[in-house]
Amino acid sequence: xxxxxxxxxxxxxxxxxxxxxxxxxxxxxxxxxxxxxxxxxxxxxxxxxxxxxxxxxxxxxxxxxxxxxxxxxxxxxxxxxxxxxxxxxxxxxxxxxxxxxxxxxxxxxxxxxxxxxxxxxxxxxxxxxxxxxxxxxxxxxxxxxxxxxxxxxxxxxxxxxxxxxxxxxxxxxxxxxxxxxxxxxxxxxxxxxxxxxxxxxxxxxxxxxxxxxxxxxxxxxxxxxxxxxxxxxxxxxxxxxxxxxxxxxxxxxxxxxxxxxxxxxxxxxxxxxxxxxxxxxxxxxxxxxxxxxxxxxxxxxxxxxxxxxxxxxxxxxxxxxxxxxxx
Ligand code: TRP
Numbered sequence: 001x002x003x004x005x006x007x008x009x010x011x012x013x014x015x016x017x018x019x020x021x022x023x024x025x026x027x028x029x030x031x032x033x034x035x036x037x038x039x040x041x042x043x044x045x046x047x048x049x050x051x052x053x054x055x056x057x058x059x060x061x062x063x064x065x066x067x068x069x070x071x072x073x074x075x076x077x078x079x080x081x082x083x084x085x086x087x088x089x090x091x092x093x094x095x096x097x098x099x100x101x102x103x104x105x106x107x108x109x110x111x112x113x114x115x116x117x118x119x120x121x122x123x124x125x126x127x128x129x130x131x132x133x134x135x136x137x138x139x140x141x142x143x144x145x146x147x148x149x150x151x152x153x154x155x156x157x158x159x160x161x162x163x164x165x166x167x168x169x170x171x172x173x174x175x176x177x178x179x180x181x182x183x184x185x186x187x188x189x190x191x192x193x194x195x196x197x198x199x200x201x202x203x204x205x206x207x208x209x210x211x212x213x214x215x216x217x218x219x220x221x222x223x224x225x226x227x228x229x230x231x232x233x234x235x236x237x238x239x240x241x242x243x244x245x246x247x248x249x250x251x252x253x254x255x256x257x258x259x260x261x262x263x264x265x266x267x268x269x270x271x272x273x274x275x276x277x278x279x280x281x282x283x284x285x286x287x288x289x290x291x292x293x294x295x296x297x298x299x300x301x302x303x304x305x306x307x308x309x310x311x312x313x314x315x316x317x318x319x320x321x322x323x324x325x326x327x
Contacts, residue, residue, distance in 0.1 A: 004142040006035035006178075009042035009082065009135055012056075012063040013049075017204035018277070019185035019195030021070065022245045027145055027180045029071040037077035038139055038309060039067065041302075044082050044089065045131060048124040049117055065298055066207055069288035080305030082135065087313035091134035092127070094324060098163045099130050099156070107152055133157040137172050138313050145178040168323040183245060188221040191235035208285060211278045218274040223266045232259070236266070239273050248276040 008028060010016075016025065031037055041063050043056070051059075060081055072079055082088055104110065107129055114121045132153050136144055137160065144154055154177045161172040185195045187203035195204045205217055223235040232240075236259070243252045251272050258264040291298055321327040 003034070003036045005038065005139050006031055006143040006145065007038045007040070007136050007139050007141040008145050009040045009045070009132070010063060010067070011046040012041050012043055012060045013046050013051075014059060014197055015206040015208065016063065016066045017195060017197065017206050018242070018281075019204060021207060022185055022242075023183045024145065024147055024180055025067070025070055027178070028067075031143075031145060031178070032071075032073060032076045035143060038141070038312075039072055039077055039079050040082045040135060040309075041067070041080075042082045042132075042135065045128060048122060048128055049113065050120065061295065061298060064302055065288055065291045065295075068291055068298065068301070069284045070207070074301045074305060078305045078308045079301060080309045081302055084302070084306035085138075085310045085313055087138055087310065087317045088131065088134050090317065091138050091320065092131040094320065094326075095130050095134055095137075095160050095164075096127065098160055098167070099133075103156060103159060104129060107156070109149065109152070129153045129156045130160075133160045136175055137161065138316060139309075140172065140316060141175055142173060143176050143178055145180065148179060148184075151177060151179075164323075171320065171323055185242065185245075186234060186238040188217055188235075188238075191222055191233070191238050205277060207281060208288060209281075214278050214281070215271075215274045218270050218277065219267070221270060236269070239266075239269055243269070243273050243276060246273075246276045246280045248272065251276070 008024075010020075010025070028037070028039060041060055043060050064079065064081070067079060068074070104126055110126060110128065113125055117125070129152075133156060136154075136157050144157075146154065154175060158174050161174050164172055187193045187195050187199050188205070189203040190199060193199060193203075197204060202217055202220070205214055209217070218239075221235060221239060223239070224233050240252065240256065240259075243255070255264060255269050255272060258268075318327060
């Protein structure tokens, strides 16, 4: 059976939270049975904003350990660090000659990040989507699971596909996004906004938060925002969504009918959710601890992943260069 190739990347920018997990990463785990999955810790993308070089190797390793802990299986999938496969940057350069500047200037993520990091609007930040197109197309990928916010980058990737094929002859297939619908987790302290590290530690639950931290954060989650008597508030809805997504269906039904009867105490909902999250994260945290105690093995897994990825990359790169008249 010829499985299709799937690629996705995650930036090593610090702790992974349950918003990342439920919104995207849990799906990465499930997709492993259907596709040839290639997952990358995209360290070259993350250097386009501020980072600490002295801690960067540790951050990259932590991200990889989180992925392994949630169930990315190196026996089934390729897991590697982007900068260990030099063809990513090489292909990025080749694609640079195909992408109009005007297309990059339209990218909302570039505009947002440029506004957020005014003191550091570097050429890498501008070129970020071209490196992403290179990540994807280097493996002749068919499917790309991403969040809604990445759709524009995938459209740009398909622009590269068209331009390349027109100019050099058909080689790449159009890629298809896989969007995880309905798992948009909101901030605990500011439930009108998406859960995000940039809003501070109390607005998210990290995969590695200890039980007492999880309890504290959930018990102090904002519930009643918006006018009294209105439909369910964003905060309460978010807690219910989390309960369901973490699999506590029976508790969800029971508490939801209490809500409908107006007998629900938010403290009850919160403590039910906190205990659910603690139980669900426990196996991930235990696996993570084991990996933490065996970092050498993690480094080996990543090195082996890079070898596997580079094998495919080398073959495709030679074909691409031939098409472009570079070989
Ligand atoms: N830009 C993506 C993000 O911020 C990360 C990423 C880099 C990526 N390269 C990729 C995602 C290739 C999918 C495919 O989430």
